[in-house]
Amino acid sequence: MASASTPGVETLQEAWPELPLDAWKDTFATLHRWTQVIGKVQLALTPPANHWWNVTFRVTARGLRSALMPSGFGAFEVDFDFVDHELSFRAINGETRTLALEARSVAEFYRDVMATLRSLGVEVSIWDVPVEIPDDTTPFSQDRHHASYDPEYVHRWWLALVQAHLAMTEFRARFTGKCSPVQFFWGSFDLAVTRFSGRRAPERPGADLVTLESYCEEVCSVGFWPGSDATKGAAFYCYGAPAPEGFSAARVRPDAARYDTGIQEFLLSYDDVRRASAPRAYLLDFFQSTYEACADLGHWDRKRLERPLILSERDAHAARESAPP
Secondary structure, three states, X not given: OOOOOOOOOOOHHHHOOOOOHHHHHHHHHHHHHHHHHHHHHHHHHOOOOHHXXXXXXXXXXXXXXXXXXXXXXXXXXXXXXOOOOEEEEEEOOOOXXXXXXXXXXXXXXXXXXXXXXXXXXXXXXXXXXXXXXXXXXXXXXXXXXXXXXXXXXXXXXXXXXXXXXXXXXHHHOOEOOOEOOOEEEOOOXXXXXXXXXXXXXXXXXXXXXXXXXXXXXXXXXXXEEEEEOOOOEEEEEEEEXXXXXXXXXXXXXXXXXXXXXXXXXXXXEHHHHHOOOOHHHHHHHHHHHHHHHHHHHOOOOHHHHEOOOOOOHHHHXXXXXXXXX
């Protein structure tokens, strides 16, 4: 049963709530920076993984969770709880700390997070400048103008994130080649899953180290993010890197999908998805058709990379029962 502070999720409309950007853009801007504070702690404490997968968060039944991070002989993790609106720190020795997620400045959040980590014996320093937010790079320690937190809209965004995660997990299961986890990137504030062709990508002259590592192989990535004024709100996306010739002109599904020449990605509005009679199937059709366009035009070895059949749990059980001893 949902707690008194948590809206129930019993209908399609509740599972896919309205998420107008104008209604929570100030909260979005604040929360984006808060996730970067925790993300940069994770970046500082975890060993590097290919394509920066060590720095991402995972969607949970309550919000977002960091990786398990080392500290001395122990370890700890951090949870953004968007049900009770708390930031929880849990160490393996049983110690816990909790900060309320409420309207407070980025500077106060940064101060309290670093103090909480020190109280747990975690010594870490980070570069306290936001990344991938070019319009305002005020250091976290000095940012007192981003201070909004609307719990209703944070909860709505998280519910949308859960639905995106479920669809991406199903989409990921169709691929047997190299594929990323379904993961949340705090830099760009999006949830994504990335498929790999198995080939090296052409070098990108002048690219920074992050980009060089992220796109050293050919990829097709799908994802979800709250969007911007340019995209008129939340949207699902697909891009190829490098994009194969003809990708921007490819015919994809559903009809509401479009190629945005500004960001050079296919987009499908979150509102179009949530209004569909079967949103997840509608979204999966977008993921599948845009991937097929990228893979076919890019001459991927699809027969080798894709799973030919997804068994239901009942079919899988029947297959196990009928297998020879």
